[in-house]
Amino acid sequence: MTDFDDDTLPFDEFDIAPARLTIDLVALADNWREMADLSGNASTAAVVKADAYGLGLEDCGTALYEAGARDFFVAVVQEGVTLRTYAPDARIYVLSGVWPGQEGTFYEHGLVPVLVSEEQLSFWMAVTAEHGDHPCALHIDTGFNRLGIPLEDALAFADDVSRPASFSPVLVLSHLHSGDTPSSSFNRQQLESFQKVAAAYEGIPASLAASSGIMLGSEYHFDLTRPGIAVYGGEAVGGVSNPMRPVAKAEARIIQIRSAKTGETVSYGGTHRLTRDSRLAIVAAGYADGYKRSLSGSGVPIRDSIHEGGFGFIAGHRVPVVGRVTMDLTIFDITDVPERDVRTGDYIELFGPNMPLDDVARAAGTIGYELLTSLGLRYERRYLYADE
Known part of the structure; x- marks a missing residue:
């Protein structure tokens, strides 16, 4: 067994964390x-x-x-x-x-x-x-x-x-x-x-x-x-533009990018069937991390009333959740993101400056308060101070 000195590790823990949270x-x-x-x-x-x-x-x-x-x-x-x-x-x-x-x-x-x-x-x-x-x-x-x-x-x-x-x-x-x-x-x-x-x-x-x-x-x-x-940074009043600055950004790392064929199914229950050849990003966050199961793209009751599920953001693109969100993993359809712009190890924004907290909450049938207070312990956190 090899002993590693923490001082010699080439990466900051935040830079390689499966899920991370930036608080401004x-x-x-x-x-x-x-x-x-x-x-x-x-x-x-x-x-x-x-x-x-x-x-x-x-x-x-x-x-x-x-x-x-x-x-x-x-x-x-x-x-x-x-x-x-x-x-x-x-x-x-x-x-x-x-x-x-x-x-x-x-x-x-x-x-x-x-x-x-x-x-x-x-x-x-x-x-x-x-x-x-x-x-x-x-x-x-x-x-x-x-x-x-x-x-x-x-x-x-x-x-x-x-x-x-x-x-x-x-x-x-x-x-x-x-x-x-x-x-x-x-x-x-x-x-x-x-x-x-x-x-x-x-x-x-x-x-x-x-x-x-x-x-x-x-x-x-x-x-x-x-x-x-x-x-x-959350909405205090419904139906009006939120004047507050976003404070929290939650991200999850892409563990794997996989190709799937038209007609194949995705995630538990096979509730999402692909209508085109697709590229799928599997990221390291799920409902154990406060990313609600109700954000699933299919296979949960809320999709009967709120038809559009959750989205993430990467490389300038909104990317939809496909299939059911699981305990530790969520699957996003990145087919429309150019292959050169995304790779394994990159991070998808779950909510933050590009994916407003309350927009994500609405897709989950809840409110921003619940998303924030449901954040699990597995996020590596970084706090941004005035001198950074």
């Missing part, structure tokens, strides 16, 4: 600044839950902190603990609130629980009465019927003089369920409900708008906005 932190920071500009007089937070939408909490959190973000939202307490290392003086809100046994972690790491129910509210008041003042936020349900203290209960609590002096909300917030559809009447209904909340909690900052809400206009901005998907 400059674009990420620029997108956050754009959302801050759109937020007008409101302060602008950064939502970094779900490992910064699948792109890496440490690197993305650091880039956003260095861009000027000082308010962050995470989903669970451990995300907040991790982020604290990279955002030392930021205010970090935990959207799922607090459970008994976690209170010490909130105090130790300076995290702010977003109290999402009357049970959490009662628990946190008891905690602060015993252990001293610690900031919290109140999530009010204005019509989503997901998390949140019921509107009428929240309005009554605002006037409750019996709450302990150690109980210190630093934010009241709610969430729009149809912000991505500007024409929806629900947006106005929720806005009017939240205006009552903001008035009842006068003097406490208020937050209603995530990415799509920011784009609804200044009425929705209040004191703090909470952009998420737009910061990562």
Whole structure:
């Protein structure tokens, strides 16, 4: 057996990885600044839950902190603990609130629980009465019927003089369920409900708008906005051109290029039958890498309603997925790409600057959020910084 010294290897791991992911932190920071500009007089937070939408909490959190973000939202307490290392003086809100046994972690790491129910509210008041003042936020349900203290209960609590002096909300917030559809009447209904909340909690900052809400206009901005998907390059509002810069590019390496004859079938089930002599590129990514099985060119139920499957991009050409996407492999038809322009070892872009994230998501019958947060562990990652 031969021992290899890593220092003598001729290639960077990224250059030879089966699947790779490029994350442009400059674009990420620029997108956050754009959302801050759109937020007008409101302060602008950064939502970094779900490992910064699948792109890496440490690197993305650091880039956003260095861009000027000082308010962050995470989903669970451990995300907040991790982020604290990279955002030392930021205010970090935990959207799922607090459970008994976690209170010490909130105090130790300076995290702010977003109290999402009357049970959490009662628990946190008891905690602060015993252990001293610690900031919290109140999530009010204005019509989503997901998390949140019921509107009428929240309005009554605002006037409750019996709450302990150690109980210190630093934010009241709610969430729009149809912000991505500007024409929806629900947006106005929720806005009017939240205006009552903001008035009842006068003097406490208020937050209603995530990415799509920011784009609804200044009425929705209040004191703090909470952009998420737009910061990562995704569409926040349906049916309009996406103004955000792409942040992530996913690519898969071509393992083999093979020729197949008219009439032959491709992939599991033989659901795709070739209508011409074809060249097929088999690439090293599949549904285990978050490249959805529903992107298959045939053989999956979604093709009955969304007839066109997924596409990749290589050498200036969009190339279709043929047959079923499998766990580790996907097959693209590269017949229309000149043979001189593509060879084994090259990379096909799965989504990125040439294959917009949300276009790929639509072909899969889903949304960009899901594609990003479904990225597996097998991508070799490269982060692009301002000096590169």
